[in-house]
Amino acid sequence: MYQAPRGTSDILPQDQPYWSYIEAVATATCRLYGYQRIDTPIFEDARLFVRSIGEGTDIVEKEMYTFKDRGGDDLTLRPEGTAPVCRAYLEHGLFNVPQPVRLYYLSAIFRYERPQSGRYRQHHQFGYEAIGDPDPAVDAEVIDLAWQFYRTLGLSDLNLQINSIGCKGCRPGYLEKLKEYYTPNIPGLCADCQGRWQRNPLRLLDCKKASCQEAAGSAPKSEECLCQECRTHFDQLKSYLKSLELPFQTNHRLVRGLDYYTRTVFEIQPEEEKAQSTIGGGGRYDDLIEELGGRPTPAIGFATGMERVILNLKKQEVPVPEVPRPTAMVVHTSPHFRDEGLKLAGRLRRQGVPVLTSTGARSLKAQLRQADALGLNHTIIIAEDEWSRGTVILRDMKKAEQKTVTPDELSRFLVEEQVRGTNWTTPIH
RNA sequence: GUGGGCGUAGCCCAGAGGCUUAAGGCGCCAGGUUGUGGCCCUGGAGAUCGAGGGUUCGAAUCCCUUCGCCCACCCCA
The missing domain is CATH 3.40.50.800 (Anticodon-binding domain)
Incomplete structure (x- = not known):
């Protein structure tokens, strides 16, 4: 008998109410904030992702579904939503419409990973991007929209964590400090972290191993090493979030897995923290569009995993509307x-x-x-x-x-x- | 890639070497007389016991291999 490929699943009628509910709430919330829908192809030029996500990331290193088509082109099943939207932004000259350009998407995402609870090889993300505006008010809007989305769905007990990881100007200095701080601790770190020290010091901060957490606890904070502009940006964001009455926490150990993030990063997770608990996250990527060949264009985005949202809707026993059927x-x-x-x-x-x-x-x-x-x-x-x-x-x-x-x-x-x-x-x- | 748990009908599952020609429940189909459901009763269909090999007179039950699922690590949504 044939089975659905590992890490994929059929969405049976019984679960469809969740999907249409989430799509309806996502669409309505986006309209409320003036975000317009965009759909991009399911596959893209492989280089788009290598370029944007970063060579050293897990996604690029081992998780991409890349294949050659009959014409010999290297194509990749989209492993995330931001890069394709940026590509479309550039390709269609969306920099010629009033900025920021607000776009949202609902799409399938593919990553070759070992599946487990809340993690699949094909999963689905609802995400959106505000491209072309550096104002921290946009950061606040993006975070607010996410929060509004979850609230409208009926999810409760969510945590909003934010951090700033600086820009290409101030981050190198911070990374230096971080490495310096960790140098005497290297022998006590787990094998993974020893590698991280070398390749991606930021990731040292979110290692889950108890031994490493200790070291991470008193590590220098990125917030303390921000340049003047980044500091102001972060302070303003925090003040806007307060105005919006969003209950955020600053988490100095919050870093994200993709290379393109700058300044603001944020995550939302259920209060009872477990494996794969993050249901949504995002951040600013002020250098990405330029990296993809456009003019320097600041931008920020967010994405949430539909399957993880459903997991939480079920866990919290949130009632969802049934899809209509004849009676x-x-x-x-x-x-x-x-x-x-x-x-x-x-x-x-x-x-x-x-x-x-x-x-x-x-x-x-x-x-x-x-x-x-x-x-x-x-x-x-x-x-x-x-x-x-x-x-x-x-x-x-x-x-x-x-x-x-x-x-x-x-x-x-x-x-x-x-x-x-x-x-x-x-x-x- | 690594570690752990598990694989018996669509679903839940009993069975741990010969009374198993694999049991039960749910669900499905049909019947319980004249054109009418829900409860109840009866019957039926549906399982090469994940797959391959081995041990044995005999294996769902023991051994090996393999595949798959779940969970965890890594990382992320």
Whole structure:
């Protein structure tokens, strides 16, 4: 038997309410803030990602789905959403519209990793970018939008952590200090951290090993090494966040895994911290667009993992709206009426009434049993006697009552139900 | 890539060497007479016991290999 490839999964009807709910809330929230949707291809020139994410990162080193197409081009299944949006920004001259350009996306992301709870090879992100404006007010807006999104969804007990990792001007100095501080501790560090000291000192800060955490605890803080501009930017952001009444915490050990981040970085995670707990994160990437061949263009973005959001919606037992389904079914006492049943159902549907039809040569009993199992409110029974008098039976399955009606009366009743909204199923769980 | 746990019907699972010709529950299908569901009763379909090899008179049960799933590390959404 074939199985879905490792790390991928089918989203069955049972889970679809979560997806449409999240998409609806994401879309509505973005509209509230003036972000417009953008969709980029599922694959891109491999170099786009190597260039933007950074050669030394895990994503580029071992997680990209890269392949040669028949024309010999190296293509990569998008492992993150920001670089493609920046590419589109440049390609379509979006620097010629009023800045910042506010864009959002809902898209599949691919990373070759060992799957585990909340981590998949194909997952989905809702993300957005504000490109072309250095103002810390934009940082605040981006963070606020994320917070608003989670709140609207109904998630509670979330933590917002922020940090500033400086710019290309002041970060090198900070990294020096960091390495200096760690030098005497090197023998006590875990093997991974010994490598990090060499290649990516920032990452020393978020090692989860107890032994390394100790050292990280009293390590020099990036915030204390910011240049004047970065410091002002960070201070202003914090003050804006306070104005917006966002309950943030400054986390000096918050760094992010992609190379392109500058200044503001932030993450949002559920209070009870676990593995892969971060549900969303983002940051500023003021040098990325230039790196991709554009003019220097400051920008900031955010992305959240849909699967992780769903995980938390379930954990917190947040009720989500059910997707509408018909609550009526046309059945018959004899297969001879199947044709009439199809016509009647067709007529109802043209009037906007969702209905099911029974299939197969089943007995009336079997058809009703099925209607019951599906939790339908009504069955419309086509039966000899009534049909010969130009009527059908409308049976209320919940009340176990039925009456004989003409097709016109039937339509009127069901259209009425439809308008009142009772002709759709609503409960869930 | 590394470590741990687990693989018996669509789902939950019993069975730990010969009464297993693999049990039960849910679900599915059908029936319980005349055109009507939900409860109950009866019947049915559905499992090469993840796969391959080995030990044995005999293996779902023991051994080896392999694949898959889950969880954790790394890292991230």
